[in-house]
Amino acid sequence: MRILTEAVAPVTADFSNDTWWIWLIKAVAIVVFLLTSVLIAIWFERKVVARMQVRPGPNVHGPFGLLQSLADAMKLLVKEDMTVKAADKLVYIVAPMIAVFCALLTFAVIPFGPNVSMFGVNTPVQLTDFPVAVLYILACASVGVYGIVLGGWSxxxxxPLLGAVRSTAQVISYELAMGLSLVSVFILAGSMSTSQIVTSQTAVWWFLPLLPAFVIYIISMVGETNRLPFDLPEAEGELVSGYMTEYSSMKFAWFFLAEYINMLNVSAVATTLFLGGWRAPWPISAINDGMFNEGWWPVLWFLAKLWTLMFVFVWIRGSVLRFRYDQFMKIGWKVLIPAALVWVVAVGVVQGVRQFSGLELRSVLFVLAGIVVVGLLISFLIPEKKQPVPPQRPPGPQEYDPYAGGYPVPPLPGQVLPPSPRKQRAAAAAADGESSTTPQVTQEVHGG
Amino acid sequence: MSALPAALLESGETTTAEAVLFWTLGPVMVLAALGLLFAKKAVHAALAVIVVMISLAFLYVAQDAVFLGVVQVVVYTGAVMMLFLFVLMLVGVDSSDSLVETIRGQRWIGLLAGIGLGVVLVGVVGRATYGPPVGLTGAAVDDNPTGVAHIIFGQYVFAFEVVGALLVTAALGALVLTHRQRLTPRVGQKERADARVAAGATLTPLPAPGVYARHNAMDVPALGPDGQPLESSVPRVLRVRGQEADAEEFAARTQRVLAGVSQVRGNPPPKAAPEGAAVNAPDLGAAVSDSGQDGPSTGPAGVIGQEDGK
Known part of the structure; x- marks a missing residue:
């Protein structure tokens, strides 16, 4: 029985011309790109956060302080490499490596652009792609978290143990929401291969029709990378630095590297799945019959979108405080996951109706909008819950003696200060002079 | 990945690459499986299982079951084993199970059941026969996920739904069994704050411990505005343990300091130190100079001079 009426090609990108040295060039280019991007990202983050806090940021090493992160890396390299006595040696050393290696894997399936001519070979700007590429990204991310968990435990x-336990709980809860938000893209694109998803966004980028899924993905991607406001596994205020407290020198640097590569990873996934991948933004894409969607130009659009998302990361860090742990878990389980589930079901129903009944998408959307409006109107008819009656206060402001306890005390709600001695004296003088106008004694009632 | 299709040829022969992969991963998996049995720490056993699972995923991918391989990692390695680790870590860092048998003779029963399972497995696997290989083009008509979807939602849709219902029931059962009825209204941050205000308790943070010229530690009470030591400035734990420094001593010292201050303020400093203060003369001097700072005219001398000059 054929359920899908329209069969889509599993993978759009054509890798048939690739030779082993093309593969090698692409793989090395990806690693070099990631490592240099991390150096730039650290500088970028420090500089942007600094500007947000109205201070110059790193500006000593190199032009605009660009070499600051290189200097930091050198410092980390030559620091003393400690292995704590209570550590579980093997796991302790392997953990940062797991984190970094898994972080490096994701970009293998991210499309930087369409087919180009690379040294005379016609090949896509992408290392590889297969029918379940996005699931592969999720798999790499979930294995990468073992680095954090094992690092904390060992x-x-x-x-560190508390950080590791938090990290496991965080991953279990936020990966669910993340995966569910991606499912609606799979449904609309009809594929899980990254190149196919980019191709499916020729007409409209998915973040517009799938806005709720996009919002859920953006929130959970911040949680997935342990960044503020979700950096509870390394909360320096409570857990020193969580899972990496006992790490120093290069092993610490590996965790650091993994965190920044992961930021690039989730940004690249958001770009590819929701923001049109390497496709040029609308006014540019219309120029000269899509000239800017061919050749090497798309790499530029891809990088621009990637760094816009990186800026969003820094922006969030610069403006939002860390969550309390229970609130964080509540958001994950009681808001994000149910919302993602409802959204997936809605998208599935709409797509099913479209495919099986042959209805126009527009009429389906109108019907849905009508249902939402009717539901909204009905919600106005539901009587409001009665507020609990506040405790009765004695009517009228009450005077009190602010010096009763020996110290001057400000008035409580419902109390009022007696007129000041000066005003009392003025009132007395006025009464003595028998003037017709009685001086006004202003009384300020505090509270409600 | 595009090199991997046609790993299983029409003839049923595996390619050299797949054979190499299998003979590399096979020993690793066997070692990890043995590690699961013989590891002393529970977390190490869990790690061994993870190694087995990821190796298994590699083998699936090599057999062109990409979907199965990736889902194996996402679901089992990423979620189920992570949950296992979570529980292991919550239970304890190195909790080694006690080897005392709680059920009598369970070892012998377990051994017997294990041998029985082994016999059954050997019998079934030994007699199993395989049909002729159909090749990948025959097995997976479309790409891998589509083929799997056709099988799950076509051929086995009933079994799939039943398993789904079973899992949902199990999850609901766990929820019901662990559910506790709330007997009292929930006390949150706001309720606590309101109660504190209503009870007239301290709203501000408690005062910090005292800092003295010769003693700066958690165990010394600070002095209040009235010069009396504040009990609440010493952490409660220290007070309960009786590790608080003697408050009386500090009170007495304060009295002496206050006496000195009043003399300094009232008239020129006395020629002879007051009685009793002689022993603690340096303390008194330091304390007087400290407490003298809240006098009215002790701003920086330069500032006063400037004001006078203008």
């Missing part, structure tokens, strides 16, 4: 110390 340190044999309390704070």
């Amino acid at each position: 340190s044999g110390s309390t704070y």
Whole structure:
């Protein structure tokens, strides 16, 4: 029985011309791109956060302080490499490597652009692609978290262990929401291969029709990368620095590297799945019959979108405080996951109606909008819940003696200060002079 | 990945690459499986399972079951084993299980059941026969996920739904069994704050411990505006343990300091130190100079001079 009426090609990108040295060039280029991007990202983050806090940021090493992160990397390299005595040696050393290696894997399936001529070979600007590429990205991310979890556990110390436990809970809850938000893209694109998803966004980028899924993805991607406001596994205020407390020198640097590569990863996934991948934004894409969607130009659009999302990361960090742990979990389980589930079901129903009944998408959307409006109107008819009656206060403002306890005390709600001595004296003088106008004694009632 | 299709040729022979992969991953998996059995720490056993699972995923992918391989990692390695680790870590960092048998003779029963399972497996696997290989083009008509979808939602849709219902029931059962009825209204941050205000308790943070010229530690009470030591400035734990420094001593010292201050303020400093203060003369001097700072005329001398000059 054929359920899908329209069969789509599993993978759009054509890798048939690739030779082994093309593969090697692409793989090396990806690693070099990621490592240099991390150096730039660290500088970028420090500079942007600094500007948001009205200070110059790094500006000593190199032009605009560009070499600051290189200097930091050198410092980390030559620092003393400590292995704590209580550590579980093997796991302790392997954990940062797991984090970095898994972070490096994701970009293998990210399309930077369409087919180009690379040294005379016609090949896509993408290392590889297969029918379940996005699931592969999720798999790499979920294995990468083992680096954090095992790093925290193997340190044999309390704070890292707490960080690791938090990290597991965070991953279990936020990966669900993340995966569910991606499902609606799969449904509309009809594929899980990254190149196919980019091709499906020729007419409209998915972030517009799938706005709720996009919002859920943006929130959960911040949670997935342990960034503020979701950096509870390394909350320096409570857990020193969480899972990496006992790490120093290069092993610490590996965790650092993994975190920034992961930021690039989730930004690249958001770009590819929701923001049209390497496709040029609308006014540019119309120029000269799509000239800017061919050749090497798309790499520029891809990088621009990637760095816009990186800026969003920094922006969020610069403006939002860290969540309390229970609130964080509540958001994940009680808001994001149910919302993502409802949205997936809605998208599935709409897509099913479209495919099986042959209805226009527009009429389906109108019907849905009508249902939403009717639901909204009905919600106005539901009587409001009665507010609990506040405790009765004695009527009228009451005077009190502010010096009763020996110290001057400000009035409580419902109390009022007696007129000041000066005003009392003025009132007395006025009464003595028997003037017709009685001086006004202003009384300020505090509270409600 | 495009090199991997046609791993299983029409003839049923595996390619060299797949054979190499299998003979590399096979020993790794066997070692990891043995590690699961013999590891002392529970977390190490869990790690061994993860190694087995990821290796298995590689083998699936090599057999062109890409979807199965990736889902194996996402679901089992990424979610189920992560949950296992979570529980193991919550239970304890190195909790080694006690080897005392709680059920009598369970070891022998377990051994017997294990041998029985082994016999059954050997019998079934030994007699299993395979049909002729159909090749990948025959097995997966479209790409891999579409083929899997056709099988799950076509051929096995009933079994799939039943398993889904079973899992949902199990999850609901766990929820019902662990559910506790709330007997009292929930006390949150706002309720606590309101109660504190209504009870007239301290709204501000408690005062910090005292800082003295010769003693700066958690165990010394600070002095209040009235010069009396503040009990609440010493952490409660220290007070309960009785590790608080003697408040009386500080009170007495304060009295002496206050006496000195009143003399300084009232008239020129006395020629002879007052009685009792002689022993603690340096303390008194330091304390007087400290407490003298809240006098009215002790701003920086330069500032006063400037004001006078203008």
